[in-house]
Amino acid sequence: MNLAEGVQIVSFGILSVMMLGAAIGVVLLDSIVYSAFLLGGVFISIAGIYLLLNADFIAAAQVLIYVGAVNVLILFAIMLVNKRQEFQPVPRAWIRKAATAAVCAGIFALLSTMVLSTPWAISTATPAGNASVVVIGLHFFSDFLLPFELASILLLMALIGAVVLARREFLPDDDFEKAQAEALKLPERPRELVPSGRNETVK
Amino acid sequence: MNPGIDLQGSFIESLKSFGLPPGVAKVLWMPFPMLIMLVGATLGVFTLVWLERKISAAAQQRIGPEFIGPLGILAPLADGLKLVFKEDVVPAQADGLLFTLGPAIVVIPAFLSYLIVPFGQNMIITDVGMGIFLWIALSSVVPIGLLMSGYASNNKYSLLGGLRAAAQSISYELPLALSVLAIVLMSNSLSTVDIVNQQAGYGILGWNIWRQPVGFLIFWIAALAECERIPFDLPEAEEELVAGYQTEYSGMKFALFYIGSYVNLTLSALLFAVLYLGGWEFFVPIGTIAGFLNISETTPWLQVVAAVLGIGMTLLKAYFLIFIAILMRWTVPRVRIDQLLDLGWKFLLPVSLVNLLITAGLKLAFPVAFGG
Helix, strand or coil, X not given: CCHHHHHHHHHHHHHHHHHHHHHHHHHHCCCHHHHHHHHHHHHHHHHXXXXXXXXXXXXXXXXXXXXXXXXXXXXXXXXXXCCCCCCCCCXXXXXXXXXXXXXXXXXXXXXXXXXXXXXXXXXXXXXXXXXXXXXXXXXHXXXXXXXXXXXXXXXXXXXXXXXXXXXXXXXXXXXXXXXXXHXXXXXXXXXXXXXXXXXXXXX | CCCCCCHHHHHHHHHHXXXXXXXXXXXXXXXXXXXXXXXXXXXXXXXXXXXXXXXXXXXXXXXXXXXXXXXXXXXXXXXXXXXXXXCCCCCCXXXXXXXXXXXXXHHHHHHHHHHHCCCCCCCCCCCCCCHHHHHHHHHCCHHHHHHHHHHXXXXXXXXXXXXXXXXXXXXXXXXXXXXXXXXXXXXXXXXXXXXXXXXXXXXHHHCHHHHCHHHHHHHXXXXXXXXXXXXXXHXXXXXXXXXXXXXXXXXXXXXXXXXHHHHHHHHHHHHHHHHHCCCCCCCCXXXXXXXXXXXXXXXXXXXXXXXXXXXXXXXXXHHHHHHHHHHHHHHCXXXXXXXXXXXXXXXXXXHHHXXXXXXXXXXXXCCCCCCC
C-alpha cells in the first residue's frame, strides 16, 4: 500500500463516518435548523466521496446544486416561516417511532442484500481525470441527447420563468394602495418651517 | 507553448538526487505552494486594508494612517492585533456551536478558491480540469455560513441581515456564472490556465475584455455584489443599518468575517484579471520581445524574468481592479435592497443570458476570433 492509497482509505473512512453521523443527526435531532445544517454536511460528504471516485465534476456539481441551492432554499424556507405553535405531545408516539424504525431497517436490509447479490460490472477503463468534462459533454451530445435536452429546456423554462415573474408589472388593488398611502402619512399637523436666520441671532 | 519554469519538477528532481524516493519528495513539495498561497492571501488582506485606508483618506482629503510604520503601513497589523486581543463574546442564549462555525464556513471557501488562481504556466497550486467551476461551486457554500451566523446570534437584526446577505449572494451568483460560462465557451475549457493561454499571443489585443464587453461588466457588478462592496454592501451598510449578520460578533470571529470579505475581494480581482485581462500575460507577448532581442524563448534568465513579470502582471491587474473597487466604495452611493434585487433578477440575468447566446452565435460565425 503506497501513500496515495492510504490517504484514500483514511479519507473514505472519515467521509463515511461524517456522512452517516450527519444523516442520522438529520433524522433524529429535534431542532429543524440543526437538521437542515446537517443535511448540508451530508451533501458535502457525498461530494467528497465523489472526489475519491475520480468524479470531480460531479463532486463540484453536487456542492453547487445540493449545498449551494437546495440546502440554502431549505434554510430560507425554515427561517422565513414564522409559525409559533405549541408542540402537542402525541399520545403513544413510540408506536410511530417503532414503525418508522422497522420500515427503515427493512429498507436497509433489502438494499444491502441487493447490493451484495448484484454482480456489479466494474469498469476497467482508466478514469478520465481532468478530461472528465469533455467525456461528459460527448455523452450528452451522443447517447444521452434526449434527457440532456429535456433537462436543459426544463431548467431554461425555470430561469425564464423567474425573470418573467420578477419583471411582471404589479397592479395593486385600490384598497391596497389607499391603505399604503394612509400608512405612510404621519399623523401630524402641518407646521411652519423654522426660519433659518433665527439660529444666528441667538448665537 | 513555452512551458516556463517548472519549480515542482526541479524541486522533486533535486530531492531525488539526495536519495529520497519520488513519493516522499512529492509529499515534501506539496505543502509549499499551499503555504505560499495562504501567506500570500493573508498579506494581500493586509495590503488591501492599508490601501483602503489610504485611498479613502485621499478621497476625503485626509492623510490617513501616518505614524504606524512608514506611511502607516503597519496600521492593518495594529488592527489585527487589536482584534486578536479583544474579548471573544458569545451572546447569552446564542447557539455557541453554530455561532463559531458560521464565520469559519464563510472564510474557508474563499481561501480554498485560491487553489485555482494561476500566476504563470506552472505557478498554480493545481491545474484542476474544472478550475473556474470549482470557484463557482465553492462560493455557493458561503450563504450557508451567513445564514448560520445570522441564526445563531439570537438577534432579529442578525437573522434579517443573514437572510438579506444570503439572498443577495444567491441572486448574483446566476449572472456571475452565466458571464463566466461565456468565457468558458470561448476558451473550450474550464481550466484557468487554458483560459489564459487562449488569450495569449496577441498581447493586450487578445484579452477577453475586447471580446466580452458586456460580459466583463456583468462579471464585475456581480463580483462586487458577491463581495458585499459598495454599491452593494447592504447586508452591513455601516453608516445606516445595524451591522447585519455581524452584529453580535467581536474579536477573532469578527476578524474572520473581515478577512473573508477582503480575501474574497482579492480573489474576485485576481479571477477578473485571469478571465478578462489575460492573466499573467504582458501587454506585448514575451515571445515577440524575445524575437526582437534575438534571444531564444527557452533561455534560463529570460524564463526567470518572464515568471517574475507574470506574477507582477497578475498582481498589477488585480490591484488595479481593487483600486477601482475601493474608489467606488468611497465615491458611489449604495443601492436599496429592492433596487439590488431588481438589478440582479430583472436586468443582469436577462442581459447575461443574451450575452451567452450572442457569444455562442459569434463562436459559430467567427471561429477564428471566438475560439472555434
